[in-house]
Amino acid sequence: MNNNASGSLRLAASLPLLLMTAPAMAQTAGEGNKEIEQVIVTGTRVANRSALDTAVPVDVVSGEQLQNLGVSEVSQALSVTVPSFNFPRPGLNDGTDTVRPATLRGLAPDQTLVLVNGKRRHQSALININNSIGRGSTAVDLNTIPNAIIQSVEVLRDGASAQYGSDAIAGVINLRLRTDNEGGDAGVIYGWRETSYDVLVGSPPTNPPGANFSSPPRRSRDTSDGETLTVSAWKGLPIGTTGSVVIAAEYKDQEHTERGGYDMRRQYPLVNGAYDPREATFDRYNSWYGEPELDQKTVFVNAEYEVASGASIYGWASWQDRDAVSAGFYRIAGDDRNTIQIYPDGFLPLIAPDVVDISAAVGTSWRLGEWDMDSSLTYGRNEMDYEVRNSLNRSLGTASPTTFDSGGFDYDQLTLNVSGVRTVDVGLASPLNIAVGVEARRETFSIHAGEPNSYLNGGVRLANGNPTQSGAQVFPGFRPENEVDEDRTAVGAYIDLEANITEKFLTSVALRGESYSDFGENLAGKLSLRYDFVPQFAMRASVQNGFKAPSLQQQYFSTTSTNFIGGLPFDIATFPVNNPAAIALGAQPLDAEESLNYSLGAVARLGDLTITVDAYRIDIEDRIVLSENLTSPDVVNYLTGLGFVGIGGGRFFINGVDTTTEGVDIVMSYPWSTDAAGRFDFTVTANFNSTDVTKVPTTPQLSALPTPPILFNRFNVLSYEEGTPENKFSAMINWTLGGWGATLRATRYGEVLSPDPNPTLDFTLSATTLVDLEARLAITEHIKLAFGADNITDEYPDPLPPQNNLTGTQSFSNYSPFGRSGRFVYGRVNYTF
Template identity: 45%
Template sequence: MTKLRTLLVTASSFAVAAAISPAFAQDDTTQSSDELRQGEIVVTGTRTANRTALETAVPVDVFPVEELTETGRVELNQILATTVPSFNFNQTAINDGTDIIRPATLRGLSPDQTLVLLNGKRRHISALININGSVGRGSAAVDLNSIPTSAIGNVQVLRDGASAQYGSDAIAGVINVILREADHGGGLNIRYGAHVTDLEGLDRSEVDGQTTNIGGWAGFGLGNNGFLTVSGEYSLRQRSNRAGLDPRQQFPDTPAYAEAERTFDRLNHVYGNGRMENINFFFNSGYTLNNGVELYAFGGVQEREAESPGFYRRAIDSRNIPSIYPGGFLPIIGGDVTDYSLGGGFRGTASGWDYDVSAVYGSNELDYSVNNSLNVSLGPDSQTSFDAGSLAFDQLTINADVVKTFYNMLPGETSLAFGVEYRDETFEITAGEPASYIQGPFPGAAGSQVFPGFTPESEVDEGRDAAGIYGEIEWVPNEKTLLSAAVRYEDYSDFGDAVTGKVAGRYEFTDQIAVRGAIATGFRAPSLQQQYFTAISTNFIDGVPFEVGTFPATSPAALALGGGQLDAEESTSYSLGTVITPTNDWFVTIDAYQINIDDQIFLTENLGGDDVDDVLADAGVTGVQRVRFFQNGIETETKGVDIVTKYGFDFDAMGTLDVSAAFNYSKTEVTYVPENTVIPSLTLFGRDRTLTLEESAPETKLILNADYSYQQADFNVRATRYGDVLVPSTNPDNDFTLESDWILDASVDFHVSEKFSVGIGADNILDEYPTMTPDGLSFNGIFPYSSRSPYGFSGRFVYARASYNW
């Protein structure tokens, strides 16, 4: 570790000293439509400038912001799910913090196995770790929805393992969000829409989920050698509700409550999107000094207020106090998210070496509140709103990179790149107010209903640092051949080190046909959240307290049951593909891949019973009845193929038509689940968890898109076919399948003038819903649709928009 830090300081000093040398020209990351047809310039997956997406040795997709904003969707996760076929995003509901910071997956892998970059620099992950039953259980991933579309220039998706190039997390691939770069001009966009839907299988129609989005950006020149682009966005989404009526008895079975029972509003649950309000401000800037060195800075902040409704507590529920809520109550988890980042650095050229030195700081904090609730153990005097505590994650990353192309080292061109990185991370849990977790003098569960606050025993303040060094070579011996190799070493202060490598190549048989492929090893370091997250709630049975919750992997309870220090996940990936370009306006790419992951980290089931009690007692752990913790050991194999094609038609006076198709097939198999070494009969990872890893994403997904422009009108039609998805259970008899479905989106925009346009559209215009949950599995019909649906369960969304550009 000391040697790596010394190397980092040395590299930084070299770059500072070189600042007096001329800088190399920076490429604009925004391309015209004609350039996009020829192949997009990429800055992801390669450190060689001026390489297009069709010339790389591994698949990279580039999506300009104009393509990302063709539909009515405003969240980046939703947008990518209808743009990238191997990217999936579920609509969670009644899932605590996961409803507020929702995870997404790439190529069927865990949300934390995809690396996210902002302007090519590592983005910080969220403070939230998903511990409930959603897709991505046990993961802490980047919150892509914290980046507003108004700030984006384009998004580049590297569909290949890249840990040797970028470090931890890049097992499934890399998503690089490039911020808008402009020194003049600007735009203002206003969008309003709502779900207008007939609920399939329910005798009800709804107009809800009203969404207002106002965003804008402006570019300013900084003298003659710089730019500053600022953007802002405000969005407000109201609740949507797809719950069924509650048929259960609500009040005591006495004549005094007969009228209340008869007239009770049985739409008492909220099952859908909770209310959410976001405010974002981002900036991107650069300035070139007289000596050619470019200074740059970028960053942004988001404030989010969101809600996650829970299960309704009936009037007769033991968790209710009738004197406070005579008719029962619906508790609401509130989440206030503050996410911000600030990065900057300088880049230039010294002695023919291009260098880039940067530092980026990012933070994500989630403050929990519980409203319209109570602590039943405090009796009739219980408060109804609570501060339930908070989670916070901070990350500081310092990079120094150098690259140079040689023309006489080997035949052709040879590019060498080297770099070092230092990263410091911290994770904190802060306890809630006492009323949110204490056990009062009255019988009943302790803490605020729906979400007991974090206790002082759950408080965490932990950190770690990591340092890494990498080397990379790209060799172009002739016009037809590209070969590359990379190796990386990283050392973590908490669990140890990791070495990864990658080799890739591309060969052109003709100007129209090329093959490409790669072999790579990868790793993902255990997150601080996985190592230290603690959530303990106290329950009383016959007056005896016992604890139920999640414990750190190195806690006495976890160690007694076979837990221990978490290690890195390790992967080996293979890809082989072809690039076909019959004409300048048409290309087809086909890429097959296989990803094997060992020592995958998972969250165990709730472990309890007499054997567990005996082991814990022998280890001196008392008062614990149910234990779960994180552990290494799952092994998986993922196989798939991506097919992408685009073609452009020019009809002269009749306009232009761009059509594209993107297809993904992906299949994950869990090849090994570890047994508990202390109590072999314990089930560490249940059947439903295994099938969630294997079947949570559709095995096939097809996206067809058409853009037609004629005079002052632009038309877009997008059809997405989602394959079957299994909704698993611990009991095989309760498994059911969400059948494949087509989702059709359509919009039209009219250019009223050169600067002003208006448009209308509808997402899911045919108002499709997923297969209904079978009777007996839908909680008395209250939850008629599964949150495992790959396209959600909100129904049709219609919208209007207007934009003004200058």
């Protein structure tokens, strides 16, 4: 454990002792302005339980907090309100530029379970296979749910597999939808990036050869880009006298940002040994490296209706279509990958995913004797199709098209739930709350091939006679041999018991068993305790084992590219684990990840001031990871000897990484009302987090080779251990006075390591503080204006040094926890119905 984590745990151990003084302090603080605590439904199945009365930590983010930001994304809002939630914004990562991963408590994106109205949300079809945070994971895309439909978000910062099933190792995010039967709001937000940053620069080559500079100068670049228009509305309507329907819609139009920097390479072939005159006029800010272009349309409907018998019927439906455009690396005119007759000045290949996401649910709740019953059927589908633009298939020569359909994939999930809750008086200080339920789930995943030109090799060779790579550049299409159509089923059952053993001692026990058709059974249990020493101070703890089932995407994702080695074609593949070549390298059917979670915390109420401190430790065994590319000569010779001729190696998913994560979350809030100056709401959060990789995978087949390849190298180990902030602090003040209001927020991200395959090029990103400011004014009872800026001081991560940015076109690391797009200035107008 590093010193930061050790200090964090010592802090967690000492703070409860300090908070034991709460009773005395509370006497002097007064209780005249005691706040009404918000009732939650996540982490407990007891009715009317508040966030501060639970045995586990739960954050509640209101719909208003989601709106008081310029960048109106659910993940972005959670990243500045939940202490251990992070939302990096990688670029140059294919589909991950469009569906970006988020992390909770330093774990993988797919180790956090996402619910909507308490029901499991479907995952994205995308699996992250490039070098970014979340590599090898498949997660839920929170940005498929518009802010306008969200009443609040509850974030359970504690493992909960025994309560909710697979994926809840890090915690649970539950989005609660609006149920209003009247009222509504329509809003327009317009903003753009107004920013200045330093880039490496150099003069276009005019002197002796060499496009790179050992110590190039820096220059400040001013730019205005990333214009974003978001139009949204929601309206609540009655259904008879006992029901409601809320209809929400959102449209977002976002232009891309360019933070790639100054391309210092020689762009054109030499002419008679001299530089081409076009070098002096070429636009060297030729890359897209930032936010993608988006054209996104979303509709979401949520409804409920109480029938005469007292039963209720509820349901929701959603649809989103997201057209995105991002880019790869610029191919210079003189690049072997370019066909100069098509692109005389080189080209920037564009990747344009079209993402369609739909969901629907119908359910009913009713009374059965002493039981409150609930049953629901939910369906979700996410599909992603790739179009490649402004590119070419070099092996087709001048006959190559410039636009390609590269195929895509889809994932869907159908879930049936039946549950019941009741209380029984068993002689304890409170009735025993009993919750039982069963769940059946069916999932499918499929890949469909692209058009032939997107993947084939046309046979046109380079000028030197060597063959060239197959397929569309930036994203070669899926081939017919990559196509899959797989499914699985899972059935689970749980029991959840909660009661006050004494007036001060709360105990909760949960047990859940699940059976999967593809990997077998799992049993998870959880014990949570809370002891209220006095009304103003309590301690809480939990211990549990959890699991995450391997996703269908991890088991069956497949893609292939052809490289030429010594003039011969070799297929380099991402193999599914059931592929014979992968099995020959040691791949086995994937099993569930298993975890042990421990937490210890304290809750203090000092008048209106509330403080929570929660320390956690999460031990995970057999994490599922994507192996390195296994393409060494030893691997190729081994495969060839087994009869796999033309297979140049590849990679596959494998269990076998063990990690230990330790950390502390601190949350403090204080409301202060004054007669003259209005109301102030103060919130301060902090997170300290450390992960250690304690085991990496091996296979007997690869270990027996003369030079055994490494399945999970130091680059990926360091991504786990130091690729997310070692600490994060946030402070927010929200002020209201009559029709006026303002929000001031500061978020400090601790140091992050940007690892490099070459250990000498590892680069540490310094701690950075971002400040957001928004001012609001209600012009009339119905019209409200807001103006503000996210990252108002225009902070950037440390620019990569020259040795990490040889071309000048990748100025910043993808490991920055807040991206690299600079200041976002915006205005918003809302009309309330």
